[in-house]
Amino acid sequence: MKENSNKLLFGIFIGVILGGIFGAFFGPQAVTLKIFGDLFLNALKMLVVPLVFVSLVVGVTNIGNISQFGKEGAWTIFFYMLTTGIAVITGMILVNIIQPGVGMDLSTALTPDKVSGTDYSFIKVLEGIIPANLFKSMVEMDILPIIFFALFFGICLSQLEAKGKVVVDFFNQANEVILKMVGYILLTAPVGVFALVAARLGAAGGAHFFTNELPRVGKYSLTVILGLGIHGAITLPILLWAVSGRNPFTYIKNVLEALLTAFSTASSSATLPVTMDAVEVKNKISPKISGFVLPLGATINMDGTALYEAVAAMFIAQAYGIHLSASAQVIIFLTATLAAIGAAGIPQAGLVTMVIVLKSVGLPLEGIGMLLAVDWFLDRCRTTVNVFGDTVVAAMVDKRIDGKASFWQWLRS
Numbered sequence: 476m477k478e479n480s481n482k483l484l485f486g487i488f489i490g491v492i493l494g495g496i497f498g499a500f501f502g503p504q505a506v507t508l509k510i511f512g513d514l515f516l517n518a519l520k521m522l523v524v525p526l527v528f529v530s531l532v533v534g535v536t537n538i539g540n541i542s543q544f545g546k547e548g549a550w551t552i553f554f555y556m557l558t559t560g561i562a563v564i565t566g567m568i569l570v571n572i573i574q575p576g577v578g579m580d581l582s583t584a585l586t587p588d589k590v591s592g593t594d595y596s597f598i599k600v601l602e603g604i605i606p607a608n609l610f611k612s613m614v615e616m617d618i619l620p621i622i623f624f625a626l627f628f629g630i631c632l633s634q635l636e637a638k639g640k641v642v643v644d645f646f647n648q649a650n651e652v653i654l655k656m657v658g659y660i661l662l663t664a665p666v667g668v669f670a671l672v673a674a675r676l677g678a679a680g681g682a683h684f685f686t687n688e689l690p691r692v693g694k695y696s697l698t699v700i701l702g703l704g705i706h707g708a709i710t711l712p713i714l715l716w717a718v719s720g721r722n723p724f725t726y727i728k729n730v731l732e733a734l735l736t737a738f739s740t741a742s743s744s745a746t747l748p749v750t751m752d753a754v755e756v757k758n759k760i761s762p763k764i765s766g767f768v769l770p771l772g773a774t775i776n777m778d779g780t781a782l783y784e785a786v787a788a789m790f791i792a793q794a795y796g797i798h799l800s801a802s803a804q805v806i807i808f809l810t811a812t813l814a815a816i817g818a819a820g821i822p823q824a825g826l827v828t829m830v831i832v833l834k835s836v837g838l839p840l841e842g843i844g845m846l847l848a849v850d851w852f853l854d855r856c857r858t859t860v861n862v863f864g865d866t867v868v869a870a871m872v873d874k875r876i877d878g879k880a881s882f883w884q885w886l887r888s
């Protein structure tokens with residue numbers, strides 16, 4: 476069993492690498508592979524809505540009582556905020572040191588269609604949390620309202636106590652069925668990720684992308700990637716080890732499939748089934764924790780996106796020669812966090828919510844145009860860190876709720 480899962484992981488890893496090579500050298504031909512990537516992506520997306528619904532109900536009904544649930548919710552939000560805050564600060568320190576925007580060529584600065592006319596506001600996101608029509612939210616794969624409904628449903632179901640047993644059992648078993656489906660879909664992942672990576676790189680011009688497009692905003696991309704690297708490879712593993720006591724290497728190895736899927740799909744939501752499998756099945760985190768932390772995290776906990784939003788906004792300011800005072804930088808810190816919370820777990824959602832950050836300190840929206848050509852690539856990198864952040868928070872909450880030693884006990888020991 477273990478050997479099979481190692482083989483699969485190796486297959487997915489090779490799929491990403493070969494996809495990169497194929498996309499780089501056979502650009503236009505690689506695009507024709509898109510269909511295989513889309514089939515894999517559709518299979519994952521197909522599971523997202525039932526999985527979110529079922530796993531949340533399982534999570535809430537397993538928790539036992541409302542006060543325990545409140546405790547879990549509070550720790551989850553605390554760790555989301557902590558990790559996102561550290562990510563933004565990392566990005567802001569780097570962008571202040573590297574100054575990637577200074578001396579930029581502004582000729583490519585045009586407000587992209589995607590962003591122009593977006594009347595994006597955080598209030599709208601809040602408004603959407605309570606679904607007026609649950610089925611509409613399901614059809615649109617709008618996760619936050621589904622989370623709201625499932626939590627409400629789960630809490631009421633647990634109040635039925637013994638009378639609700641049949642329904643609780645149904646959801647527990649449905650959860651197992653869906654995780655089994657994830658296991659089967661994952662068998663096709665090596666081909667799926669190969670096709671996704673190859674076709675996307677092919678569409679971006681193959682190797683040309685790395686030699687021409689990326690260098691144009693090379694310093695900016697480097698700042699984002701360096702920040703993501705520090706957060707993903709240093710900060711999060713240290714937090715994971717310090718708070719949960721788990722070995723970061725084993726933990727990362729067990730979530731690697733999810734990270735590679737996140738990189739290939741650029742979508743935290745589409746990756747969710749794989750993330751659940753990695754955290755619940757492979758890292759043995761209790762379903763009552765993962766069922767709540769991961770679906771919520773896929774939509775609101777985005778460390779990578781928050782870091783990128785802050786770096787991008789400061790980069791635009793530097794390129795336009797706009798000085799940002801300390802208080803403006805504090806506003807960027809806050810709005811980058813909000814923009815990441817508001818971004819959906821879908822490709823390039825962060826690019827759209829960046830409007831919040833830019834508007835908050837009066838930066839020109841055209842600046843986004845400079846970032847467009849490389850955004851699809853950075854999106855994959857930040858999505859990988861977003862998903863990793865969710866898995867780390869799941870382990871930390873698991874320890875705080877079920878574990879014995881606390882962070883403070885650990886610090887004092």
Ligand code: ASP
Nearest residue numbers: 742743820821823824825
């Ligand atoms: N694609 C990212 C995600 O799904 C969101 C973003 O930063 O655009 O996590």
